[in-house]
Amino acid sequence: MASALRPVWLYTPLLLLALLWEGISRAGVVSAYALPPLTNVLAAWWSLLVDPSFWPHVFASLGRGAAGLAIALVVGVVLGVSLAWSRAVNMLLGPVVQMFYPLPKSALIPLTIIWFGIGDESKIFLIFLGCLLPIATATYNGVRGVDRNLLWSAASLGAGRWSLIRDVAFMGAVPDILAGLRTALAMTFVLLVSSELLISNEGLGFLIRSYGDGSQYPQMFACSMTVMAMGFAADQAFRRLAAWLLRWRG
Amino acid sequence: MSGTPAIRVAGLRFEYGEGTRQRVLTLDGIELSVRRGEFISLVGPSGCGKSTLLYIIGGFVPYRVGEVVVNGARVTGPGKDRGVVFQQFALFPWKTVLQNVLYGLEKQRVPRAEALDRARGLLRTARLDGFENHYPSQLSGGMRQRAAIARTLAVEPDILLMDEPFGALDAQTRSVMQEQLREIWRSTGKTVVFVTHDVREAVYLSERVVLMTKRPGRIKEVVDTAFPKTGEMTADPRFHEAVAHIWKSVRAEFEPGHG
Ligand SMILES: Nc1ncnc2c1ncn2[C@@H]1O[C@H](COP(=O)(O)OP(=O)(O)O)[C@@H](O)[C@H]1O
Ligand SMILES: [Mg+2]
Numbered sequence: 001m002a003s004a005l006r007p008v009w010l011y012t013p014l015l016l017l018a019l020l021w022e023g024i025s026r027a028g029v030v031s032a033y034a035l036p037p038l039t040n041v042l043a044a045w046w047s048l049l050v051d052p053s054f055w056p057h058v059f060a061s062l063g064r065g066a067a068g069l070a071i072a073l074v075v076g077v078v079l080g081v082s083l084a085w086s087r088a089v090n091m092l093l094g095p096v097v098q099m100f101y102p103l104p105k106s107a108l109i110p111l112t113i114i115w116f117g118i119g120d121e122s123k124i125f126l127i128f129l130g131c132l133l134p135i136a137t138a139t140y141n142g143v144r145g146v147d148r149n150l151l152w153s154a155a156s157l158g159a160g161r162w163s164l165i166r167d168v169a170f171m172g173a174v175p176d177i178l179a180g181l182r183t184a185l186a187m188t189f190v191l192l193v194s195s196e197l198l199i200s201n202e203g204l205g206f207l208i209r210s211y212g213d214g215s216q217y218p219q220m221f222a223c224s225m226t227v228m229a230m231g232f233a234a235d236q237a238f239r240r241l242a243a244w245l246l247r248w249r250g
Numbered sequence: 251m252s253g254t255p256a257i258r259v260a261g262l263r264f265e266y267g268e269g270t271r272q273r274v275l276t277l278d279g280i281e282l283s284v285r286r287g288e289f290i291s292l293v294g295p296s297g298c299g300k301s302t303l304l305y306i307i308g309g310f311v312p313y314r315v316g317e318v319v320v321n322g323a324r325v326t327g328p329g330k331d332r333g334v335v336f337q338q339f340a341l342f343p344w345k346t347v348l349q350n351v352l353y354g355l356e357k358q359r360v361p362r363a364e365a366l367d368r369a370r371g372l373l374r375t376a377r378l379d380g381f382e383n384h385y386p387s388q389l390s391g392g393m394r395q396r397a398a399i400a401r402t403l404a405v406e407p408d409i410l411l412m413d414e415p416f417g418a419l420d421a422q423t424r425s426v427m428q429e430q431l432r433e434i435w436r437s438t439g440k441t442v443v444f445v446t447h448d449v450r451e452a453v454y455l456s457e458r459v460v461l462m463t464k465r466p467g468r469i470k471e472v473v474d475t476a477f478p479k480t481g482e483m484t485a486d487p488r489f490h491e492a493v494a495h496i497w498k499s500v501r502a503e504f505e506p507g508h509g
Contacts, residue, residue, distance in 0.1 A: 149340035152310045153398075155328035157354030157405055167353075171344050248344045250387030 036218045045222035054207075058226065061196065061203040064120055065188045068127025072184060076132045077177060080139025081170060097133065105130035105187075109195050123195045123203070130191045131184035138180025142173025175249075178242045185238055189231045254322050256409055256441040257284040257307060262316030264302060276302050278466040280316070286408075289435055289442040291452035293496065294462030294470075295503045300445045301413050303467065307443065308332055308411050320409065330358070333407030337414040339394040341386040347373065347397045348382040354405035372400040392423035396430075403434070409441045416451070425482060428455060449500065453492045454482045461496060464503045471499055 018038055024030060025037040048054045082089040083097070109126060116122035146169055154168045196205020204223050211220035262280040267273040276299045284290055292300045305311040306318055309328040318325040320332060334340075341350050351372055355365035373379055376396040386394050395415060402410065415431075416424040432455060435442055446452050452459045457476040460469060473496055477488045 147338075147340065148310075149336045149338065150342060152305075152308065152328065153334060153336070153340045153401075154342075154353070154357075155310070156308060156330060156332060156334050156407070157401070158330045158357035159353075160357075163357060168342070171342070174344070248346075248385040248387060250385075 033215070033217055036221060040218045041221040041225070044216075044218035045225060048219065048222050048226075057203055057207050058230075060120070061192055061205070061227075062230070064123040064203065065127060065192045067120075068124040068192075069131055069184060069188045071124070072128045072131035072135055073181060075128070076135030076180070076184075077139050077170070079132070080136040080177075081143055081165060081173070083136070084140045084143035085165060085169060097136065101133050101137070105191060106194050109198050112195070113199050118199050118201060123192060123200070126195050127188050127191050130187045134183045134187065135177065135180045138176045138183070139173050142176025143169045145176070146172035175246060178245065182235070182238060182242070185234055186231070189227060189234075193227055254286075255283045256286045256288070256321060257282070257443065258317070258319045259283070259303075259307070260317045260319075262303075262306065262313060262318060264299070264306060264311075264313050264315070266302075268314070275466040277306075278468050280467070280469060282460065282469060284441055284443060287439045287441055288458065289444065289456045290458045290460055291444045291446055291456040292460050292462060293446060293449060293452050293500060294467060295464045295500060296447065298462045298464050298503070299467030300462060303462075304411050304413050304443060304445055308334055330354070330405045331407055332409045332411055333402035333405065335395070335398055335402055335410065335412040335415045337417045339386065339391075339398040339418075341394060341398050341401070343386050346383050346385055347378055347389070350386070350397060351401045351404050354401060358405060369400075369404060372404055373397075376400045390423075391419050392427060395419065395427060399431075399434075403438075407440070409443070412442065412444045414445055414447065417446070417448075424451075428482065431455065449493050449496045450482050453489060453496065454479055459492070459496055461499055470503075 021035070021038045025032060025035050079093070079097075083093060084090075105126060108129060109122075112122040112126045112129075116125055150168050150172060151164055154164055159167060192203075193205040193208070196203040197209050198205075200206040204227050208220055208223045208227075211217070211223060259280050259282040262277055263275075264277040265273045265275050280303060292303065294300055302311060306313050307320065307325065309325045309332065320329075341347075342353065345353065348369055351369040352365055355368060360368070370379070370382070373382060376399065378393060378397055378400065381389065381393065381397075386397065389397065395418075399415075416427050419427060428451060431442075434440070435455075442456075444452070444455060449459075453475045457474070459473045459475050461471045461473065462468065463470045473492060475492050477486070479489065480486065
């Protein structure tokens with residue numbers, strides 16, 4: 001009985017929030033411009049979802065995010081493993097990484113536009129930059145934390161240098177890499193939307209700005225909700241993937 | 251060839267953090283020779299360098315001063331002639347039991363079918379059949395250590411280096427594992443270097459017990475314990491004499507003024 005009711009309880013706070021939103025807006029506590037009633041936003045959302053010209057924007061954003069994150073994952077893991085494994089690489093690149101780490105990557109948006117123009121490349125590059133260091137540092141910490149007895153066991157079983165790196169250092173770092181990847185996933189959405197908002201001619205960020213400029217606030221909110229839904233879905237999918245990859249943990 | 255010792259350590263001196271302020275002289279003037287097929291134990295106060303000596307023989311920790319020779323060749327790194335077993339098992343946690351045992355065979359490029367055969371055979375001997383597809387986290391401590399030993403035996407090292415392998419196990423499991431290790435040693439004739447702080451265990455398992463001083467570790471005394479053993483709970487007076495003697499000698503290392 002209790003378990004049948006669980007979904008209801010789970011979504012009660014959301015429902016209350018929705019009612020509050022609708023009530024505040026309908027009662028005129030704030031202007032309907034600043035906060036259009038939720039029902040209007042949902043109606044606008046629906047008409048966007050059935051409009052074929054809406055989807056290319058969704059796919060443009062998704063493609064940019066996926067490409068930037070994927071490149072950052074590959075480069076970040078290679079960078080993190082190299083920093084942890086090789087003293088020479090660490091001496092060469094360590095200071096660069098440390099300098100670059102605290103820089104808010106959104107500060108680089110104008111620069112990426114000068115370099116790559118207003119299309120996909122500038123967004124992909126920005127996301128790559130933003131996700132690279134969280135993934136690289138997580139990988140680095142993961143590799144540094146690998147139990148030396150695992151490395152020694154592998155070595156005495158006949159593993160050479162590359163086997164040690166791949167089979168033990170990398171595999172041992174996977175839990176940390178996944179934690180870094182989750183941070184990077186959230187970062188992807190932040191950088192994606194902010195770069196599209198600033199300068200772009202397609203994508204959800206672009207739509208948000210266009211609707212805002214045209215004072216079509218219900219549509220603008222609907223686009224933000226689309227981003228939120230995508231972020232939520234991506235995180236859920238990620239959690240399942242991570243749970244499966246880490247199924248060996250007790 | 252049978253005349254050359256399995257392991258010969260001569261004039262070994264070792265410092266951690268050599269050339270730094272925090273350098274620690276850990277081993278000094280170690281002389282040790284282990285016969286082929288011999289079972290020896292290293293005992294001594296905690297921190298005296300037993301593990302370090304074992305790791306140097308294993309080729310995991312590089313040394314500069316002295317000589318460490320295994321099967322006639324100077325040790326310069328790990329090798330599959332020397333298998334290791336650690337207290338915390340050191341199984342690859344992301345691999346199943348079977349995958350762990352297969353790992354060394356894969357690295358040796360043993361054909362798949364033969365590797366599977368050998369791995370399954372070892373797991374049967376370790377009474378782990380039925381647990382092949384379990385992850386280490388799903389096993390008890392004793393089962394994990396049996397899996398780790400099976401993984402080491404898979405590549406057929408002729409020397410086993412064991413660092414307090416039963417130290418994390420409960421008393422019953424430990425005595426079962428001691429029996430099994432003796433059986434492995436008897437039937438395979440491997441050379442075993444066994445680190446323990448359990449004097450009874452050392453006397454029961456080995457033919458010689460090597461006693462080390464407190465840090466910097468030197469060899470204080472070597473006690474011959476090669477008499478026939480019936481069990482750790484034996485009434486044999488030689489067993490009790492050896493245990494009492496070694497205990498006294500180890501305890502002397504803890505006298506006031508020592509760490
Ligand atoms: N990686 C290391 N760096 C510096 N000192 C170490 C390191 N490992 C061990 N030591 C020190 O060397 C000494 C011997 O350690 P160890 O060989 O583990 O002793 P045991 O196994 O006999 O307890 C100890 O004093 C320990 O603190
Ligand atoms: Mg030790």
